[in-house]
Amino acid sequence: MLPFARVTIVGLGLIGSSLARAVRAAMPTVRLTGYDASADVRETVRALDLVDDVADTPGAAVIDADLVVLCVPVGAMGAVAADMAADLPADAVVSDVGSCKASVAAALRAALPGATIVPAHPVAGTEKSGPEAGFATLFRGRWCIVTPLEGGDPVAATRVADFWRRLGADVETMDPDHHDLVLAVTSHLPHLIAYTIVGTADDLEQVTQSEVIKFSAGGFRDFTRIAASDPTMWRDVFLSNRDAVLEMLGRFSEDLSQLQRAIRYGDGDALFDRFTRTRAIRRSIVDQGQDDAAADFGRRHD
Amino acid sequence: MLPFARVTIVGLGLIGSSLARAVRAAMPTVRLTGYDASADVRETVRALDLVDDVADTPGAAVIDADLVVLCVPVGAMGAVAADMAADLPADAVVSDVGSCKASVAAALRAALPGATIVPAHPVAGTEKSGPEAGFATLFRGRWCIVTPLEGGDPVAATRVADFWRRLGADVETMDPDHHDLVLAVTSHLPHLIAYTIVGTADDLEQVTQSEVIKFSAGGFRDFTRIAASDPTMWRDVFLSNRDAVLEMLGRFSEDLSQLQRAIRYGDGDALFDRFTRTRAIRRSIVDQGQDDAAADFGRRHD
Numbered sequence: 001m002l003p004f005a006r007v008t009i010v011g012l013g014l015i016g017s018s019l020a021r022a023v024r025a026a027m028p029t030v031r032l033t034g035y036d037a038s039a040d041v042r043e044t045v046r047a048l049d050l051v052d053d054v055a056d057t058p059g060a061a062v063i064d065a066d067l068v069v070l071c072v073p074v075g076a077m078g079a080v081a082a083d084m085a086a087d088l089p090a091d092a093v094v095s096d097v098g099s100c101k102a103s104v105a106a107a108l109r110a111a112l113p114g115a116t117i118v119p120a121h122p123v124a125g126t127e128k129s130g131p132e133a134g135f136a137t138l139f140r141g142r143w144c145i146v147t148p149l150e151g152g153d154p155v156a157a158t159r160v161a162d163f164w165r166r167l168g169a170d171v172e173t174m175d176p177d178h179h180d181l182v183l184a185v186t187s188h189l190p191h192l193i194a195y196t197i198v199g200t201a202d203d204l205e206q207v208t209q210s211e212v213i214k215f216s217a218g219g220f221r222d223f224t225r226i227a228a229s230d231p232t233m234w235r236d237v238f239l240s241n242r243d244a245v246l247e248m249l250g251r252f253s254e255d256l257s258q259l260q261r262a263i264r265y266g267d268g269d270a271l272f273d274r275f276t277r278t279r280a281i282r283r284s285i286v287d288q289g290q291d292d293a294a295a296d297f298g299r300r301h302d
Numbered sequence: 303m304l305p306f307a308r309v310t311i312v313g314l315g316l317i318g319s320s321l322a323r324a325v326r327a328a329m330p331t332v333r334l335t336g337y338d339a340s341a342d343v344r345e346t347v348r349a350l351d352l353v354d355d356v357a358d359t360p361g362a363a364v365i366d367a368d369l370v371v372l373c374v375p376v377g378a379m380g381a382v383a384a385d386m387a388a389d390l391p392a393d394a395v396v397s398d399v400g401s402c403k404a405s406v407a408a409a410l411r412a413a414l415p416g417a418t419i420v421p422a423h424p425v426a427g428t429e430k431s432g433p434e435a436g437f438a439t440l441f442r443g444r445w446c447i448v449t450p451l452e453g454g455d456p457v458a459a460t461r462v463a464d465f466w467r468r469l470g471a472d473v474e475t476m477d478p479d480h481h482d483l484v485l486a487v488t489s490h491l492p493h494l495i496a497y498t499i500v501g502t503a504d505d506l507e508q509v510t511q512s513e514v515i516k517f518s519a520g521g522f523r524d525f526t527r528i529a530a531s532d533p534t535m536w537r538d539v540f541l542s543n544r545d546a547v548l549e550m551l552g553r554f555s556e557d558l559s560q561l562q563r564a565i566r567y568g569d570g571d572a573l574f575d576r577f578t579r580t581r582a583i584r585r586s587i588v589d590q591g592q593d594d595a596a597a598d599f600g601r602r603h604d
Contacts, residue, residue, distance in 0.1 A: 202583060
């Protein structure tokens with residue numbers, strides 16, 4: 001039996017449109033409704049035929065849903081939830097895909113008192129944005145973290161977990177605060193650092209931008225991919241997960257200072273030791289199927 | 303006419319063995335000789351039949367070469383050059399593939415007084431090491447930076463440039479100090495940051511290593527690739543290009559502090575502005591063929 005029969009996706013960018021495609025592929029009998037605040041995006045989704053109905057308001061989108069998945073930037077979750085509150089069926093489950101869970105849980109609880117809320121976060125994405133960039137296999141082999149609320153409905157959490165498993169994801173459950181700490185290091189800090197170094201390179205006066213681009217295959221280009229991610233989404237992440245990000249950033253800065261000092265004083269042994277132990281993590285990530293085993297992310301060399 | 307007829311490659315790891323394969327593919331009539339300080343590597347290269355002759359000493363390797371390319375860590379260049387000095391033919395050209403050019407140029411000049419030296423740096427590589435990891439197309443579509451010495455032989459520099467172009471590389475000429483500044487930002491700083499953050503994640507006590515690995519697709523895994531690069535090579539790079547790396551690291555740290563402050567004080571506009579302008583650099587890198595146009599580096603999603 002399908003966990004949900006009528007699914008509404010609110011926000012039809014990379015993640016929302018991938019979710020629509022994935023549901024179509026894995027659960028073709030599900031009745032899919034979509035909504036996006038942008039009329040252009042709604043038009044594109046109609047043209048691509050990604051859902052059965054594109055609604056023109058959040059209320060119209062949720063009116064007969066049994067699952068509503070909010071796929072908007074985390075700072076917009078509360079407002080869009082408030083907009084649909086009056087039309088939300090009493091038995092609907094509300095979930096989301098936001099990258100921060102404590103702040104989203106609080107925003108949804110405030111906007112939808114009494115609703116059944118099961119926040120979730122599929123750890124998947126690319127640097128592209130918009131409904132054309134989505135694809136059905138985005139969640140396959142990736143983890144989806146479900147963060148049930150204290151005192152929430154355990155059956156609803158099980159149905160949401162089932163939903164994600166059918167899309168090809170593995171599901172893990174944790175509490176929202178721990179999620180935010182884990183993602184601060186595995187996702188938020190890497191994005192912050194990537195955005196920073198790409199900006200640093202852009203500002204140099206001794207090295208031209210054309211040189212930065214030409215010789216980026218030396219390592220820099222790896223950072224430009226996630227620094228090309230959606231600016232609104234990421235602004236909201238850093239504002240919403242401030243404390244955990246600042247904590248991880250503090251640790252990173254201390255470690256960087258230590259390596260800086262080793263370089264300044266020519267301490268080759270300290271550098272060698274640090275550079276040796278990081279290899280094992282890469283190996284584990286590849287062994288556990290979380291990255292391509294091929295060299296260079298499997299980039300083409302031809 | 304081929305730029306060189308008898309090529310010796312000293313150091314048969316990822317880059318040296320890729321060079322051997324590329325020469326075989328592009329200039330099959332070239333007589334190829336190889337040497338590596340490791341007897342195991344020499345054995346592997348014999349078994350893989352990557353060169354015509356594997357020599358057991360640097361001197362024997364260079365004795366009839368007209369081009370010698372040193373493919374060893376930058377800190378080892380001077381010593382290996384000294385080892386082959388007595389046997390180097392007077393008309394041979396000595397080049398290298400090191401990631402730092404001022405220090406290597408000085409080391410080669412000191413070890414090989416009177417020799418014709420043309421330092422070079424193909425900006426290409428993967429996170430893998432050793433002769434099995436090499437492949438013939440590694441340099442195709444990548445830049446090779448040639449850094450002729452002041453007062454050096456311009457004809458030799460032209461021949462080295464021709465050699466790299468035949469392997470599929472584009473060639474740019476610059477002076478060694480400028481090379482070191484450009485690569486500090488496009489290669490050395492990215493590696494230092496990647497090594498740092500992977501180490502930071504490894505040290506956390508609130509987040510388990512298993513969680514770091516499982517949820518690495520949120521961005522972290524991108525950094526683990528270059529943090530899996532060869533530790534000896536990278537120790538030497540940071541010791542050899544200290545001043546330029548410290549200069550770029552200082553700028554990066556200032557920019558990171560600025561973003562840290564914006565997060566702490568909730569300055570969403572500052573974050574949004576920074577995150578918006580970095581997209582253009584990614585676009586230019588892809589447009590100029592320096593990275594895959596496909597989303598997510600072209601990683602497989604199936």
